[in-house]
Every structure is written in structure tokens, then in C-alpha cells.
Amino acid sequence: xxxxxxxxxxxxxxxxxxxxxxxxxxxxxxxxxxxxxxxxxxxxxxxxxxxxxxxxxxxxxxxxxxxxxxxxxxxxxxxxxxxxxxxxxxxxxxxxxxxxxxxxxxxxxxxxxxxxxxxxxxxxxxxxxxxxxxxxxxxxxxxxxxxxxxxxxxxxxxxxxxxxxxxxxxxxxxxxxxxxxxxxxxxxxxxxxxxxxxxxxxxxxxxxxxxxxxxxxxxxxxxxxxxxxxxxxxxxxxxxxxxxxxxxxxxxxxxxxxxxxxxxxxxxxxxxxxxxxxxxxxxxxxxxxxxxxxxxxxxxxxxxxxxxxxxxxxxxxxxxxxxxxxxxxxxxxxxxxxxxxxxxxxxxxxxxxxxxxxxxxxxxxxxxxxxxxxxxxxxxxxxxxxxxxxxxxxxxxxxxxxxxxxxxxxxxxxxxxxxxxxxxxxxxxxxxxxxxxxxxxxxxxxxxxx
Ligand SMILES: Cc1cc2nc3c(=O)[nH]c(=O)nc-3n(C[C@H](O)[C@H](O)[C@H](O)COP(=O)(O)OP(=O)(O)OC[C@H]3O[C@@H](n4cnc5c(N)ncnc54)[C@H](O)[C@@H]3O)c2cc1C
Numbered sequence: 001x002x003x004x005x006x007x008x009x010x011x012x013x014x015x016x017x018x019x020x021x022x023x024x025x026x027x028x029x030x031x032x033x034x035x036x037x038x039x040x041x042x043x044x045x046x047x048x049x050x051x052x053x054x055x056x057x058x059x060x061x062x063x064x065x066x067x068x069x070x071x072x073x074x075x076x077x078x079x080x081x082x083x084x085x086x087x088x089x090x091x092x093x094x095x096x097x098x099x100x101x102x103x104x105x106x107x108x109x110x111x112x113x114x115x116x117x118x119x120x121x122x123x124x125x126x127x128x129x130x131x132x133x134x135x136x137x138x139x140x141x142x143x144x145x146x147x148x149x150x151x152x153x154x155x156x157x158x159x160x161x162x163x164x165x166x167x168x169x170x171x172x173x174x175x176x177x178x179x180x181x182x183x184x185x186x187x188x189x190x191x192x193x194x195x196x197x198x199x200x201x202x203x204x205x206x207x208x209x210x211x212x213x214x215x216x217x218x219x220x221x222x223x224x225x226x227x228x229x230x231x232x233x234x235x236x237x238x239x240x241x242x243x244x245x246x247x248x249x250x251x252x253x254x255x256x257x258x259x260x261x262x263x264x265x266x267x268x269x270x271x272x273x274x275x276x277x278x279x280x281x282x283x284x285x286x287x288x289x290x291x292x293x294x295x296x297x298x299x300x301x302x303x304x305x306x307x308x309x310x311x312x313x314x315x316x317x318x319x320x321x322x323x324x325x326x327x328x329x330x331x332x333x334x335x336x337x338x339x340x341x342x343x344x345x346x347x348x349x350x351x352x353x354x355x356x357x358x359x360x361x362x363x364x365x366x367x368x369x370x371x372x373x374x375x376x377x378x379x380x381x382x383x384x385x386x387x388x389x390x391x392x393x394x395x396x397x398x399x400x401x402x403x404x405x406x407x408x409x410x411x412x413x414x415x416x417x418x419x420x421x422x423x424x425x426x427x428x429x430x431x432x433x434x435x436x437x438x439x440x441x442x443x444x445x446x447x448x449x450x
Contacts (some may be wrong), residue, residue, distance in 0.1 A: 003223075005049060005052075005053070006053050008045065008046060008049035008051045009039045009040075009041055009046050009050045009053060010039075010040060010041055010042050010046045010086070010233075011039070011040040011042075011086075011138055012037055012038070012039050012040070013037065013038045013040070013049075013432050014037045015034075015036075015037075015060055017107070017367060017415055018137055018290070019043065019054045020049055022080055023038045023040075023083070024038060024081075025065050025067065026067030026068075026070040026307065027066060027068045027069075027070075027128075027307045027308075028067075028069075028070060028307065028308070028309065028310060028408070029307050029308060029309040029310075030240060030309040030310060030311060030375055030381075031070045031071050033067075033073065033076050033081075034076055034077070035062070035076035035079045035080060035081045036057070036059055036076070036077070036078065036079060036080055037080050037081075037151055038080070038081040038082075038083055039054075039080060039081070039082050039083065040083050040086050041082065041084075041086065041347050042086040042087070043087070043192075044158075044160055044166045044192050046389075047082060047084075047087075047160045047190050047192055048160050048164040048165075048166070049173075049284060050080065050190075051082070051084050051160055051161075051162065051164055051190065051437070052164055052341045054078075054080040054082075054437070055162070055437060056346065057080075058078070058237070059079055060078060060079045060080070060436070060437055060439050061079070061080055061081075061082055061162075061190065061437050061438050061439065062076065062079050062080070062081050062082070062186070062438070062439040062440075062441070063081075063082050063084060063103075063175075063186045063190045063191065063438070064081050064082070064083050064084070065083070065084045065104060065106075065130035065132060066085075066106060066128065066129060066130040066133070068128070068129050068130065068133065068334065069133065069137075069405065069408055069441055070128075070441070071408040071409050071410070071441075072407060072408065072409060072410050072441040072442050073410070073412060073439060073441050074100075079139070079439055082190050083319050083328070083441035084102075084103035084104055084130075084190065084191070084192070085104045085106060087102040087103040087104045087192055087193070088104050088105070088347065089101060089102035089104075089105070089193065090102070090105055090109055090110060090113075090230045091111070092113055092114065092117070094117045094119065095213045097116070097119060097197055097199070097200065098192070098195060098196070098197050098198070099121065099195065099196055099197075099198055100193060100195045101131050101132075101193065101194060102192065102193050103130075103132045103190075103191050103192050103193060103194070104130075105130070105131050105132075106119070106127065106128055106129060106131065107123040107124075107126070107128075107129055107131060107134070107298065108127035108128060108298065109124075110131065111123055111294065111295050111297070111298050112298075114198055114294065114295075115293045115294040115295035115298075116293075116295075118200055118201060118202070118294075119198045119199065119200055119201065119294070120143060120198060120199055120201045120204075120260070120294035120297070121150070121196070121198045121199075122141045122142075122143055122144065122147055122148070122149070122150040122198075122199070123139075123141050123150070123298065123361055124139060124140060124141040124142070124144075124150075124272075125141070125142075125300075125301035125303045126181040126301070126303035126305075127298040127299070127303075127444060128303070128305055130445050131196075132191050132194050133185075133405075133441075134150060134154075134180060134405070135150050135151055135154050135194055135196065136151070136175060136182070136183070136184070136185045136186060136191070136349045136406055137151075137183070137185055137360070137395050137404055137405035138150070138151050138183055138345065138360040138403060139151055139394070139405075140363065140364070140368065140403060140405070141297075141348075142206075142235055142264040142297045142300065143199065143201075143235060143264065143266065143297075144235055144279060144346070144348070144349065144350050145232045145233075145234065145235045145347060145348030145349060145350060146232045146233050146266055146343075146348060146349055147199055147343065147349055148237070148349035148350055148352070148354060148361075148362075149350065149360060149361070149362075149363070150180075150196070151182040151357075151360050151361075152354050152357050152358070152361065153196040153197045153198070153357050154170075154181075154182050154194060154195070154196045154358070155170060155195045155196060155197060156168060156169065156170040156178075156194070156195040157169045157170070157178065157181050157182075157191055157194050157195075158192050158193040158194075159181070159188065159189035159190060159191040159192060160189055160190045160192060161188070161189045161432055161433070162189065162432070162435065162437040162438065166192070167189070168215070169181060170195075171356060176424075176427075176428050176431065176433075177428060177432055178358070179359060179424075179428070180358070180359055180360050180424070180425050180428035180429070180444075181358065181359075181392060182357070182358020182359060182360060183358045183359030183360025183361070183417075183443055184358075184359045184360075184425045184428070184440070185404070185440040185441060185442055185444070186427075186438060186439075186440040186441060187218040187369075187429055187433065187438050187439075187440035187443065187444040188428065188429065188432050188433055188438060188440075189432065189433070189438060190246055190438075194230060201266065201294045201424070203266065203268055203269075204264060204265070204266060204274035204291065204292050204294055204296070204297075204335070205264075205265040205267065205268070205269045205271075205273075205289060205291055205292070206217065206262075206263065206264040206265065206290075206291070206296055206297060206300055207262070207263070207287065207288035207289030207290055207292070207300070208260050208261065208262040208263075208286075208287075208288050208289070208290045208291065208300065209260065209261045209262075209276075209280065209282075209284035209286070209287055209288075209289070210258045210259075210260050210284055210285055210286035210287075210288075210419055211252075211258060211259045211260070211278055211282065211284050211285060212258065212259070212285060213240065213257040213258060213333055214333070215259055215282070216240055216259040216329045216333040217326060217329035217330070218282060218324070219238065219259040219279070219282065219331070220238055220259070220325050220329045220332075220343070221322065221325050221329075222279055222280060222282055223236065223238040223261050224320045224325050224343075225278075226275075226276075226278050226279065226321075227345055227366070229275070230275060230345070231268040231275075232347075232349060233265055233267050234263055234264075234265045234272070234275055235263065235264050235344075235345060235348075236261060236262065236263035236264075237261070237262050237263070237301070237342055237343060237344045237345065238259070238260075238261050238342075238343045239259070239260045239261070239262065239340065239341065239342045239343070240257065240258070240259050240260075240332035240333065240340070240341040241258055241260055241302070241339070241340055242256075242257040242259065242338065242339050242340075243255060243256055243257070243258075243337065244339065248305075248306075252286075259332075259333075261276075261279055262300055262301060263289075264297055264300065265275065269290075269291050272289070273289075275416050276289070282436065287301075291315055297363070308354045308374060309374060309375045309376065309450075310339070310366075310372050310373060310374050310375060311372070311373055311375055311384055311385060311388065311408075312370065312371060312372045312373075312388065312406070313369075313370075313371040313372075313388035313389070313391050313392045313406045314366035314368075314369060314370050314371070314402060314403065314406040314407055314408075315368075315369045315392055315396075315399045315400045315402065316346070316362070316363060316364055316367070316368055316399065316400050316402060316403060317365050317366065317367045317369060317395045317398040317399055317400060318366055318398055318400045319366060319398050320343070320366070320395070320398065321398075324394060324395055324397075324398060327394035328341070328343075328369075328391065328394050328395065329346065329391050331387070331391050331394055332391070335387040335390065335391075336338070336390070337373045337383055337384040337387045338371055338372075338373050338384075338387055338391070339372050339373055339374045339375075340370070340371065340372040341369075341371050341391060342368075342369070342370045342371070343367050343368070343369055343371075344367065344370070345366070345367065346363055346366055346367060347366055349427070350362055350363045351363075351364075359417065359421055359424070359425055362423075362449060363401075363403055364400045365400045365401065365403045366404070367393070369395055370406050371391045371392075371394075373385075373388055378414060401415075401416070402415065402416055403414045404442045407442065411442060413442040413443055413444055416442065423447070425444045426444060426445060426446060426447040427446065427447050429444050429445065429446045430446040430447045433446065434446050
């Protein structure tokens, strides 16, 4: 029975409260999110109380953990945020190679512990990202070409529905909901816990080759020409990074720009070295490759740990012919507003749907482009957007889709799925949230009634 009692929620922060600005802050300082109120439930009953209270007030509910992708939510007028950062808990079963975490958990709480056991999860570039949000969106990380998306490792999800029921979704219980959650995001309820499998890592050779910015074209050409020869055990990303002049950034890169190829190779050092020889022959000015424990992958991409003001661009592309590489290299090297231009090698397991996979089973394309520009002053945004648009235009003829978790603006989510998957997602939404209480960060509406 759904009853509304705000006292049962626990901590609730409202606009007049002293901690309001702190509570509504996100990882992207450019996003000024203004929900009606923010609940911080500490257990499943409190989550149910928050959902009931929102509906009693005529509000929608948006679940949020770390605020790493608040942009797609758009206006939060008429919306309560259910912030899951108090739903703690980590349990690792090394023998079963499985992990269960509460919805508050960031990757940084899990990866070092797994590493000590010779295990790795399919986390992405930042240890600060929330496991639930990452997994519900797909999850594209360092071992992706060998092991696919993180969503494919998820074995069970517990969530509180619009009716206030705590539901466990797995292959045997609520299978349609289980399918939809693995890619359909936060549209079906507030997830309280998630379970997933992890992989053994016996040998890992990983690191980065740094080149001067002026050599960007040479590096990007050499990298893109190398890709067809790389086995699935190798996942590599080519980047142009302008490290901001912030004191917390290591002195040797602070305030400087580089073309950088990073990679994780599941195998022996000698084999990894041989595969990367064409890049090393270019003569990098810094080479950090070495046999590493899996936890080294958490910092390999050098993602920023603290919130920043930024805007982004993204595309999945099926090929990078030399003309596109030239255009990308020119834009990345010349446009100083572009803090990061990143090309991730896809394919391998990312292109193969696994039996029993969820709504986001694969990603189309060979390359994932992601661009990010810091926006120090609001007035500077137009120039950054123009440079990001130039980046997108350079790959437009080869664009085959988007990875929703890298789309950081409100968007029509139907474009992210094939028609059959989209229709199925909307049917599941109708079954579990027919009144559209939950606002995921790419919205799936209920199916229209016939
Ligand atoms: C610096 C940085 C690095 C990143 N690197 C990668 C990467 O390498 N690979 C990759 O795939 N992605 C990456 N991402 C994208 C990231 O996976 C998504 O932004 C993800 O949604 C973040 O989840 P979160 O919980 O941390 O963020 P939040 O903004 O808190 O949540 C994002 C969305 O997830 C859903 N959600 C979160 N928690 C719950 C819950 N308990 N119940 C229901 N829904 C919930 C909601 O729809 C919410 O709007 C990165 C993002 C950033 C900012």
C-alpha cells in the first residue's frame, strides 16, 4: 500500500535549506539543476516513502547518484530527485566472481578490492562514476573489446517501483524488466542494489604513449591504421588532451597539450609490445606502458576527479578514412577550447549480442568519438560549442549512432535504439510505470494505448 509520510524518507533538502546548493550540485558545473526537492533515503523503505511522497505532491521522480550525467534530464520542474548516495554496501564473492553493491557505490570502492583478488570489473574511464548509472546505460570500459559492455555482466537488479514495491529483477524474476533495465536506464524505478559478474585478469599490459601536440596527425593516422590488426584483447583509445593549469594536475603535464594513445592489453607484455610497435616507433616523449594490476585501469584515462563546467560532443562512427583522420587531427590540434578529443576503438565483443542480453547489448560502429570543452565563463560556451560542432561535422558522413551515456543534453531517446527494442522498452515502461513517474536521464515514455 502506497502511503505518503515524508518523515519516513529521512533526509530531505528543500530550496530554502542552507544545504540546497550543495545538495543540487552535480559533476557538471554548467548544469544548474533545480528540482522541487531532493530526498536522500538510506534504505529501501525510505526509497519507497520518497516515491510515495513525490506522487502525493504530484511530482515525478528522477534517481541520481553521483550527478555524472545530469544534462539529459533537462528541466526538473515538477520533479523530486531521489539521491541514492546513502544506499551503501559492497559484497564481493571472489569464488563466484560476483559483486553486489548498493546504489551509492562508485567504481573506486570496488576496483582496488577486485584487483587484489586478480579480478576486474568492466568499469570505464573514471573511478568516480556510479556503478548503477554506468551499468543501466551500458558501460563502455577498458576491457570492452574482449568482454563487451558492463550491462552484459549484470545478473540482478533490485529496485523500488512506482507502486512502492521492492522488486528483484533477474533472468528468472521479472525478466522483461530485467531486460529493459540493462540499457533502458533510470526509467523504471529507483534501483537500490545491483549484482554483476567480474572477470579474472592474469596478465595486463597497460599504459599510455605521450606525443607532442604538433604530432597529432601522425599519431592519429598510425593509430587508425593499426586498429584492424589489433586483437580483442587490446582496447585502445587515441586522445588529444589539453591538461588545464590546475595545481592538482602533475607538473610534467600541467598546462600542456599532448596526443596520447592509451591501451589495455589482456596478455603478455612481449605480445603487447609487439602489437603496439608501430606507435612506439614514432618515438613518444613519455611511455608509461608496463605490466599492471587491474586497478591501474582506474586512472589510465586521467579523468578529472572533481566537478568542472563543460560541454560535450559525441558520435559512433563506422570508419575513419584518412580524410576524416586529417580533419579530426587538424581540429583537435588547432582548436584550443577542446580539452579532450577521444577516439575509443570499438568492435570485438561490443559488436556481438550475448544470449540473454538486455536492451543495450552492443554498440554499432568501429570508433566512439567523445569531445569535451571546459567552459570557464558562460560567455565562452558558444565558441566551445562551435569547435565541438566542427568535430562532429568531421565524422558526420561516417556516423552510425550514439552511445546514450555519452549524450549529455536532452535528446529523443528513440534514436538510440532500433525500432523493435524501442517499442519493447516502451511496453515494459507501460507495465511497470504506466503513469510515467520516473524520469530517466534519457526518457522512455510508456507505450501509447491501442
Ligand atoms: C568523467 C566521466 C567519465 C565517464 N566515463 C565513462 C566511461 O568510460 N564509459 C561509460 O560507459 N560511461 C562513462 N561515463 C558516463 C557515465 O557512465 C554516465 O554518465 C552514467 O550515467 C553515470 O552514472 P552516475 O550514477 O555516476 O551519474 P548520475 O548522473 O547520478 O546518474 C545518471 C543516470 O543514471 C540513472 N541512475 C543512476 N542511479 C540510479 C538508480 N539508483 N536508480 C535508477 N536510475 C539511476 C538515472 O537515469 C540518472 O539520471 C562517464 C561520465 C563522466 C562524467
